[in-house]
Amino acid sequence: MSMASESDERMIVPNSGVDSPSTDEANSLANVGNNVPLKKGPWTSAEDAMLAEYVAKHGEGNWNAVQKHSGLSRCGKSCRLRWANHLRPDLKKGAFTxxxxxxxxxxxxxxxxxxxxxxxxxxxxxxxxxxxxxxxxxxxxxxxGLPIYPPDICLQAMNENQQSDTMNTFSSRDVPMPPVNNIPFPSVEFKGLELNQPLYPQPLIDIPSNSLLDIPMSSLLAQGFRPSYQNKSLISTIHPPKRLRGSESLFPGSNTPISNLFTNGSQYQSDYLTSSSFFSGSQAVLNGNPSSEPGWAMKLELPSLQTQTGTTWGSPSPSSPLPVFESVDILIQTPPTELTQSPQNSGLLEEVLYESETIKNSNSNSFQQSSRAPNMANDVMENSARVLNETKWDAYDEEVSPLVKEEVSDLCPMQYDDKVETTNQMILSRPDLLLASNCLAPMKHPTNVMGTFLGDDWSRDCKQMDTGSTSSAQGRGRNSCAWNAMPTV
DNA sequence: AAATCTCACAACCGCGACACG
DNA sequence: TCGTGTCGCGGTTGTGAGATT
Missing domain, CATH: 1.10.10.60 (Homeodomain-like)
Structure with missing residues (x-):
């Protein structure tokens, strides 16, 4: 497919406002000075040739001079992008191997x-x-409905991070860690959640991809067990206007690997595993309340929802209907700001402190709920391992791409009977799996878990079995089967 | 056959980092 | 130290092609 259309002659006038190229460069002298209307949109082959010729003569860089010297009616930024993405001679064309x-x-x-x-x-x-x-x-x-990272890559990432972490022992030195027995689990991120998103229950796979899938595995896992203020995600949620560069982070080593959690055998780890936020959050998913995502899921960046984060718990937008299901999970609910007078826009530290106080208060109410967490974890893992092994992937050969199939099969490479422990470890190392199993296991309905992993395909088949319907599930009502067919618990 | 949806890709935009005068 | 210009990054949007209904 070629986006470059010879007929595309969209021309824009610099400084014309809305359609001008990025303001920083469009307004620069290089573009305005010539008073030549800048072109936008697909590049023509003639333009490509002009740009290539320019680079051959003058080399890369000084992109704003391209317009002057080559006669191209493109802003420097556009030229740089075109060169970098399409014209560079060392570019490899074609699909990824x-x-x-x-x-x-x-x-x-x-x-x-x-x-x-x-x-x-x-x-x-x-x-x-x-x-x-x-x-x-x-x-x-x-x-x-598949996890984004194959298990082996998770393990690899864990191992690599573990190695690098032994060389970078920031976690105990550079970052003030919260007291082990008084870990404030974060709830501030909830403010940024969009309330008018499709309501759960559409199990974990309908958690916005942006939130769950766009972060490194190391961070994903780490966030599941650590106070989120170690991660820039939290910061970006609290202070949307202030963007942090990727290489930056409020705290050094915010990408600290999960491996610490599993290899250090620290009290910290066990505390988080039993923390009420973790398990009650999963439980809350069952409530069908988007506000009740598990703690780790809530700590994630929402890069694609930048413009949709206006709704806060304290001030629900009129256009954002409240969830149908009222949360019963007091652990996860952030107190409405108008009731508690959160220090809005008062700065990170203050906000964190405030949230910490809030959480401490709710923690006292949640202790009982969380006390069963370790047993739940075992139940969940056993159920998950069993279900994974009962799944017949072959039936879906034709609908799952080879790569996906490979990754799915990676999920359950062992026999349940003799490798349960390994499976448990794997699930433990995968928050996404843990969530899947955690939120579904209590239903005692293995097929629901299957639906979580198989997504559309299984949903469709399941629906057909249930209703005789032949409608495609593509793009609509995904995973609905898992919930429609779910017995009332 | 037409409408609709999904996918893959190209390009744009806003922002921050950096260099330099 | 500050202002300006340039560059690069990451997120988002637009669009054509193909698949599906």
Whole structure:
């Protein structure tokens, strides 16, 4: 497919306002000075040739001079992008190879959405390509109800992070850790949630992909067990206007790997495993309340919802209907701001302190709920392992792409009977799996769990079994079967 | 056959970092 | 130290093609 249309002659006038290229550069002298209308949209082959010729003569860089010297009616930024993404001679064309795909997954597990850094590790590939590939991938996998990272990559990321962490022992030195027995679990992120999103229960796979899938595995797991103020996600939620660069983080080492949690055998780990936020959050998913996502799921960035985060718990937008299901989970509910006078816009530290106080108060109410957590964890894991092994993937051969199939099969590579423990470890290391199993296991309905993993395909089959309907599930009512067919608990 | 949906991709936009005068 | 220009990054949007209804 070529986006470059020879007929595209959209021209814009610099400084014309809305349609001008990015304000910083469109207003620069390089563009305004010539008083030449800048063109936007797809590049023509003639423009490509002009740009290539310019770069051949003058080399890369000084992109704003391109317009002057080459006669191109494009802003420098556009030229740079075109060159970097399409004209560079060292670019590799065509689809990603399986090796490259795997590499991207690995890199994303380690880096998150650091496309440029990932591109640097993939010769001939651009950040844009990788970004597009990833976005497409997570959509696909979300629709299929599959976890984004294959287990082996999780383990690999854990191992690598563990190694790097031994060399970078920031966690105990550089960051003031909360007292072990008084860990404030975060709820501030809830403020940024969109209330008018499709209501759960549409199980975990309908958690916005942006929130669950766009962060490195290391962060994903770490966030599940650590106060979120270690992560920039929280910061960006609290202070949306202030963006942090990817390489930055409020606290050094915010990408601290999960491996600490599992290898250090610390009290910290066990405290978080039994923390009320973790398990009650999963329980809350069953309530069908989007506000009641598990703690780890709530701590995630919402990059694609930047413009949708206006709703807060304290001031529900009139256009944002409240969830149908009232939350019964007091652990997860953030007190309405108008009632508690949260220090709005008062700065991070203050806000964190405030939230910490709030949480402490609710913690006292939640102790009983959380006390059964360890047993729940075991139940969940056993159920999950069993269900995974009962699943017959072969039936879905034709509908699942090879890569997806490979990753799905990775989920249950062992026999339940003799490798339960391994499975449990795997699930423990996968918050997404844990959530899946955690929220569904209590139903004692294995097929629901299957639906979570199989998504559309299973939903469709299930629906057909239940209702005889032949309608496609594509893009609509995904996973509905798991819930429609779910017996009332 | 037409309408609709999904996918893949290209391009744009806003923002922050950095260099330099 | 400050202002300006340039570059790069990450998120979002627009669009054509193909698939599906």
């Amino acid at each position: 399986p090796d490259e795909e795997r590499r991207i997954i690995e890199l994303h597990a380690k880096m998150g959405n650091k496309w440029a850094r990932m591109a640097a590790e993939l010769p001939g590939r651009t950040d844009n390509e990788i970004k597009n590939y990833w976005n497409t991938r997570i959509k696909r996998r979300q629709r299929a």
